[in-house]
Amino acid sequence: MASLVDEIQAFIESRLRQGRGEATLRRAEVADRFGCAPSQISYVLETRFSLDRGYLVESRRGGGGYVRVKELQVPGWTELVRRVDEAIGDRVAEDRALGAIEWIARAGLVDRLTAAVMQAAVRRETLAVPLPLRDEIRARVLRAMVRAAAAARAGPRQGPRGAG
Numbered sequence: 001m002a003s004l005v006d007e008i009q010a011f012i013e014s015r016l017r018q019g020r021g022e023a024t025l026r027r028a029e030v031a032d033r034f035g036c037a038p039s040q041i042s043y044v045l046e047t048r049f050s051l052d053r054g055y056l057v058e059s060r061r062g063g064g065g066y067v068r069v070k071e072l073q074v075p076g077w078t079e080l081v082r083r084v085d086e087a088i089g090d091r092v093a094e095d096r097a098l099g100a101i102e103w104i105a106r107a108g109l110v111d112r113l114t115a116a117v118m119q120a121a122v123r124r125e126t127l128a129v130p131l132p133l134r135d136e137i138r139a140r141v142l143r144a145m146v147r148a149a150a151a152a153r154a155g156p157r158q159g160p161r162g163a164g
Helices: 004-018 027-034 038-048 077-088 094-106 112-122 133-154
Strands: 022-025 055-060 066-071
Touching: 004 022, 004 027, 004 038, 004 066, 022 027, 027 038, 038 055, 038 066, 077 094, 077 133, 094 112, 094 133, 112 133
Parallel strands: none
Antiparallel strands: 022 066, 055 066
């Protein structure tokens, strides 16, 4: 059985599909639909629709307030790598790393199998070293995997003639 958070996430994702990558919601209306507090909606937006997962969330509070969720469109692999680098930084926690991997899979840079392998590589059980070193290593490993995937997507580079 799906949790309330999963159900809210699925609802927002369906609205994103209907709106071709953009959805405007009223927090209170979504909360009423699911019989929960508006803070639950905020929690889902903060944890499941963050920048490191490839989403931009704009919020306007007040009586006429809304929440607009946009799926970031990436024009090419180079830009995706740049945006992932920005989102990751020098250290990255496990949940943010897993979210970034979901983003690049959704963008089509890697398939589901590759994403699963990448996720296994950044898990806390795999990187069994103390913090903050673990988060630093995770960021380096993730950036390297994303760059390697982008390079593989770009295809072989042509070197100078006679090199080999």
